[in-house]
Amino acid sequence: MELVLAGAIGILSASGVWLLLRPRTFQVIIGLTLISYAVNLFIFSIGGLRTGADPVLHQVAGDVAQYTDPLPQALVLTAIVIGFATTALFLVVLLTSRGLTGNDHVDGEDGTP
Amino acid sequence: MSQHLVIAPVLLPLLVAALQLLVGEKHRRATLALSIASCVALVLASAALMHAVSGGDALAAVYRIGDWPARFGIVLVADRLSALMVLLTGVLALALLPYALGRWQHRGGHFQPLLQFLLMGLNGAFLTGDLFNLFVFFEVLLAASYGLALHGSGARRVSAGLHYITVNLAASMLFLLGVSLIFGVTGTLNMAALAELIPHVPERTRALLHAGAALLGVAFLIKTAMWPLGFWLPRTYAAAAPAVAAMFALMTKVGIYVLLRLGLLLFGAGAGPASAHFGSAWMLWGGVATVAAGTVGLLGARDLGKLVGYNVVISAGTLLGAIGLQQSAVTTGALAYLVISTLAIAAFFLVAGLLASDGDDETDDTLLLEPYEQPGETPANESLYAQEDESRVVIPAPIAMLGLSFSACAVLLAGLPPLSGFLAKFALLAPMLEVAGRGATVLFALVVAAGLCTVIALCRAGIQIFWVEPERIFPKVRLTESISIAVLLGLCLLLTGWAERPLHYLRDTAAQLHAPGHYIHAVLPDAEVAP
Numbered sequence: 141m142e143l144v145l146a147g148a149i150g151i152l153s154a155s156g157v158w159l160l161l162r163p164r165t166f167q168v169i170i171g172l173t174l175i176s177y178a179v180n181l182f183i184f185s186i187g188g189l190r191t192g193a194d195p196v197l198h199q200v201a202g203d204v205a206q207y208t209d210p211l212p213q214a215l216v217l218t219a220i221v222i223g224f225a226t227t228a229l230f231l232v233v234l235l236t237s238r239g240l241t242g243n244d245h246v247d248g249e250d251g252t253p
Numbered sequence: 254m255s256q257h258l259v260i261a262p263v264l265l266p267l268l269v270a271a272l273q274l275l276v277g278e279k280h281r282r283a284t285l286a287l288s289i290a291s292c293v294a295l296v297l298a299s300a301a302l303m304h305a306v307s308g309g310d311a312l313a314a315v316y317r318i319g320d321w322p323a324r325f326g327i328v329l330v331a332d333r334l335s336a337l338m339v340l341l342t343g344v345l346a347l348a349l350l351p352y353a354l355g356r357w358q359h360r361g362g363h364f365q366p367l368l369q370f371l372l373m374g375l376n377g378a379f380l381t382g383d384l385f386n387l388f389v390f391f392e393v394l395l396a397a398s399y400g401l402a403l404h405g406s407g408a409r410r411v412s413a414g415l416h417y418i419t420v421n422l423a424a425s426m427l428f429l430l431g432v433s434l435i436f437g438v439t440g441t442l443n444m445a446a447l448a449e450l451i452p453h454v455p456e457r458t459r460a461l462l463h464a465g466a467a468l469l470g471v472a473f474l475i476k477t478a479m480w481p482l483g484f485w486l487p488r489t490y491a492a493a494a495p496a497v498a499a500m501f502a503l504m505t506k507v508g509i510y511v512l513l514r515l516g517l518l519l520f521g522a523g524a525g526p527a528s529a530h531f532g533s534a535w536m537l538w539g540g541v542a543t544v545a546a547g548t549v550g551l552l553g554a555r556d557l558g559k560l561v562g563y564n565v566v567i568s569a570g571t572l573l574g575a576i577g578l579q580q581s582a583v584t585t586g587a588l589a590y591l592v593i594s595t596l597a598i599a600a601f602f603l604v605a606g607l608l609a610s611d612g613d614d615e616t617d618d619t620l621l622l623e624p625y626e627q628p629g630e631t632p633a634n635e636s637l638y639a640q641e642d643e644s645r646v647v648i649p650a651p652i653a654m655l656g657l658s659f660s661a662c663a664v665l666l667a668g669l670p671p672l673s674g675f676l677a678k679f680a681l682l683a684p685m686l687e688v689a690g691r692g693a694t695v696l697f698a699l700v701v702a703a704g705l706c707t708v709i710a711l712c713r714a715g716i717q718i719f720w721v722e723p724e725r726i727f728p729k730v731r732l733t734e735s736i737s738i739a740v741l742l743g744l745c746l747l748l749t750g751w752a753e754r755p756l757h758y759l760r761d762t763a764a765q766l767h768a769p770g771h772y773i774h775a776v777l778p779d780a781e782v783a784p
Contacts, residue, residue: 160423165415172422179429186437212433215385219429222392226425229399230418237415240408246415 145185152178165234165244169227176223180216187212258305259316259331261298262339262376265291270369278362288350288365295343295372303336307758312765313775315382323382323776324446330382332772333762334588338379338510341592344744345503345599346372352603352737353496364404370397371500378507382776384432384442384469387511391428395421398504401497402489413492420475420485428472434465445776448518448769452525459527466519470512470532477508477569479539480546486566487550491558495606496737498561499599505569506595512536513576513584518769521579533577537692540574543567544699548706557605560714561598564666567703568594574696575681580688584763586681589756593677593745597665600741604658607651607730607738608718651730656719658738663711665745668704673749678704680756 152174159171187209195210238244269291273284306314313332317323331339346368353364374394381387399421403414436442438458439450454462471482478486486505490498520531547566554560568590575587661672668678678700685697748755765771773780 160419168419172419172426175423175426179426179433182430183433186433212436215433215436218385218389222389222425226392226396226418226422229396230422233399233403233411233415233418236403236406237411240406240411246419247412 141189141191145181145189149178149181149185152181163245163247165237165246168246169230169234172230173227176219176227180219180223183212183216183219185212255305256314256316258298258302259314259329259380260318262295262302262343263329263373263380265294265298266369266373266376270366270373273366273369274363284365285350285354288369289347291369291372292343292347292350295376296340296347299336299340299343302331303333303340306331306333306336307761312771315775323443324441327386328382328443328445328776329380330445330772330776331380332775333758333765334510334514335379337588337592337758337762338506339376341506341595342372342375342379342503345500345595345741348737348740348744349496349499349599349603350737351733351740352499354733363400367397367400367404368500370394371401373397375503375507379510382444384435384444384447386442388425388428388432391507392425394504394507395425398501401500402493404497405494410492413489416485417489424472424475427468427475431465431467431469431472434461434468438462438465443776444515444518445773445780448523448773449777449780451519451528452523454528456527463528463531466515466531469515470535473508473511474536474539474573475508477505477512477573478543478566479570479573480542480566483543483546483566483569487554487559487562490562490565490602491556495602495609498558498606499602502565502595502598502602505565506572506591509569509572509576509591512573513587513766516576517579517766518772521767521769523769530579533579534692535577536573537577537696540570540572540577541692541696541699543570543573544696544703546570548699548703551703551710552706554710557609557714557718560710561601561605564598564601564707567707568598568666571681571696571700571703574692574700575685578685578688578693578696579767580684581763581767582684583681583688584766585756585760586677586679586684588759588762589677589680592755593665593673593748596741596745597662597674600658600738600745601662601666603734603738603741604655604662607728607734608655608659652719652727654730654735654738655727656715658742659711659715659718661742661745663708663715665742667707667711669708671749673745673752676749676752 156171156174156176156178159167159174162168162171190208193206193208195208195213197207234244241249243249269287273287276283276287278284302314306312313330315323316329316331318327318329320326353368371394374390374392374397377390378387378394381390399414399418402417403410432442435447438454438461439447441447441450451462475482477483490501493501516533516536520528520533522529524531544567547563547570550566551560551563554563571594572587572591575583575590664672665674668674682697682700685693
């Protein structure tokens with residue numbers, strides 16, 4: 141499972157970085173979204189991967205080793221919410237830029253004169 | 254009551270911004286009154302905070318949110334450095350308000366609430382004692398800054414803002430990666446607990462810890478605009494509205510603040526032989542490269558906005574290099590330089606904004622020192638916001654006022670006597686001579702050279718603006734706009750004559766930063782570190 145998750149994070153971030161370096165704003169935003177998925181998976185995995193373990197204690201004197209670390213899950217929730225909001229804001233700026241310059245190049249110029 | 258003072262600089266702007274949104278854009282006097290009240294209260298609260306933490310026994314005020322124990326909950330910590338930065342934020346915002354009163358705030362919507370949200374994010378970032386909470390406050394201040402950078406719209410601003418947002422979103426991802434790596438290794442995100450744990454991290458995971466810290470550092474270096482991560486800065490700052498750019502002069506200092514705080518708290522001399530001074534060489538040489546790049550940019554800048562933008566870069570580079578040296582005396586000078594350069598650059602942005610506007614409210618082109626091709630500017634939708642103006646009073650002799658302010662800014666930024674810029678630069682450079690090593694010598698030489706180049710570049714700009722075209726019509730300068738500039742420059746002047754007590758405060762601040770035991774003990778009373 142570690143291998144699959146590590147591969148997924150790697151592929152997501154590699155594709156994200158490639159798209160981020162592309163000249164069109166839409167590609168850039170998709171790239172940023174992919175990178176944020178990779179980062180979210182990374183945060184999620186940082187507490188260690190456990191199958192079927194709960195993050196919440198059932199009884200007061202439980203064995204903590206049987207539970208999964210709840211804090212990365214709380215962190216990843218915050219990161220998802222913030223990432224979602226900033227991406228939405230970025231989309232608005234992207235559309236404004238498209239409206240003002242008439243093309244979707246990141247520099248506002250198409251390159252072809 | 255007094256223990257809640259620590260959270261006041263965060264809650265106050267949040268409440269005021271929410272109220273301003275409820276009151277709405279139509280009631281401009283009410284929103285303005287709220288803003289002024291909020292900024293005055295901020296200045297008072299931060300001054301009280303400063304007084305509280307600079308007293309005899311209490312070295313740092315700790316506020317546990319929800320009263321959870323510091324190891325589990327989130328803490329806000331106000332020590333001397335945090336109090337200083339919060340005070341600087343409040344003073345800068347209050348000084349900028351009159352300037353924003355006139356024509357600038359009506360170029361787009363919601364200027365005042367966005368400014369308050371920015372203040373909330375800045376104060377939170379300065380006060381928090383938790384890494385993930387720092388991320389949240391960074392996002393708050395960045396979200397507000399995206400809105401402010403685009404304030405006034407126009408193709409140039411939106412295009413620069415697009416780059417600014419992209420760079421910062423990518424930096425936020427690095428921030429998250431760094432935070433999660435550090436959490437994975439140590440199991441805590443509380444800065445004091447981290448400082449306590451780092452000497453005891455097992456060797457096999459220490460490389461991961463360093464990787465996390467390095468990722469975190471890169472995220473902050475992007476915000477401080479270290480070369481080669483800072484190409485976004487001059488363009489964004491030149492494109493932003495003047496009052497906004499002046500507030501942004503503080504934003505690069507947030508990165509500096511975090512690097513200073515974490516560098517000395519987590520990787521200071523007490524971090525054990527394997528981790529002590531981790532990354533300080535990078536900061537030193539990065540700072541050197543930034544000063545060099547900023548100087549080249551300054552000499553090559555062809556419009557006034559970019560000229561000021563490169564001054565921001567030089568100031569950030571100087572500070573980075575000084576932090577990288579990790580010497581208490583140099584840090585004292587760096588703090589003095591931070592305060593003075595922030596105030597002077599803010600004033601310079603305001604002056605540049607006035608010089609660039611041609612007196613007429615509708616346009617806001619940049620002032621080109623030499624004409625060159627500029628892509629067509631789409632004017633903002635004025636009919637939406639063009640309403641009556643609160644500040645119609647115009648001061649006489651604008652050229653005298655603008656010329657005087659321009660030369661005062663130039664003297665301050667170049668670090669020439671007799672103004673406080675010289676004192677700050679002297680306090681920074683004099684201890685550097687006593688630091689052994691090639692880095693200190695190179696940085697010293699470069700900072701002096703950058704000062705000389707600043708004089709050359711600003712003289713050239715001043716001649717172009719004030720002397721070359723005698724028939725140039727200078728813009729009308731409103732009373733409110735001149736108040737803002739006068740307050741900022743007046744503060745620098747005040748710090749020239751009355752420098753002893755502030756410098757004592759800064760020296761104690763630096764001493765406190767270089768002995769983080771007090772900070773750790775204030776947050777975690779049961780911590781096992783030498784004070």
